[in-house]
Amino acid sequence: MEIFLPQSAHLTIGELARRTGMSVSAIRFYESRGLVRAVRTSGNQRRFMRADIRRLSFALIAQQLGLTLSEIEAELSLLPQGRAPNPQDWQAISVRIRGALQARIAMLEKTRDLLDGCIGCGCLSLAKCHLYNPNDRAARAGAGPRFLLGDRAQDFEDVE
Template identity: 80%
Template sequence: MAESPLLTIGELARRTGMSVSAIRYYEARGLVDAIRTSGNQRRFLRSDIRRLSFALIGQQLGLTLGEIERELATLPRGRAPTQGDWQAISARIRGALEAKIDMLEQTRDLLDGCIGCGCLSLDRCALYNPGDRAARAGTGPRFLMGNRAGDFAD
């Protein structure tokens, strides 16, 4: 018996590990398109497994929903993406992933010291950020954002 080219929403949920409600949400956002039967039941193309799997992987990589939507919009509808399609996406998101890796490495390296948050709650803040000088550069964890303690010297 040949496999059906269409999947029910339950089958798609089992294949992707997503909840049915998540699939409906992604459908509403236009990441996948359901085909309606005469009884108004949803059916999905097998290629939607790959589209939703990319959404899951993208989330794990820290991509925003907007970034995931933009990338999926570049993929063809109605057929499985090719290796070339995936390589094009990979090339486009590589820079964003490298930036996230750099930020994570900086966080790891600075985690035991001051991250320049301006909280002044650590004993060592008097050494790294006396008088909350990091606040001069703006909000947020200034040292993780690329500033160094020497950037704030009086």
């Protein structure tokens, strides 16, 4: 579908790449995933809305925060097409992802605190650790990083 827009309302893919710091191939990838939508000129060239600068910038920031591509797609699908997101749009995203970010922060803090203990010990292995997990008692609770999943070393203390 050919759409005619005023020259100032759209950007070439190269201009969008320069404005966002992304490669052209990355923009094409995000376009293929529906994060941005190009219109085509009569010469079949892509043209992007200026609002796509913000959409792509959000994607870059969200990746740095640890959001998955699926989570980013879901958030961007709720933004309006054809206009720049307004402060209320961004506030709604902030509210929705705040809980997920807090959970990630808590996991990182817990990992940091446990890692400090392991580095002090030197073994770096819960299977061998005589401080946190003697005789690999944590394995009885199931697979995975038991302490990072919320289990405590004292949960596994028993008389042998």
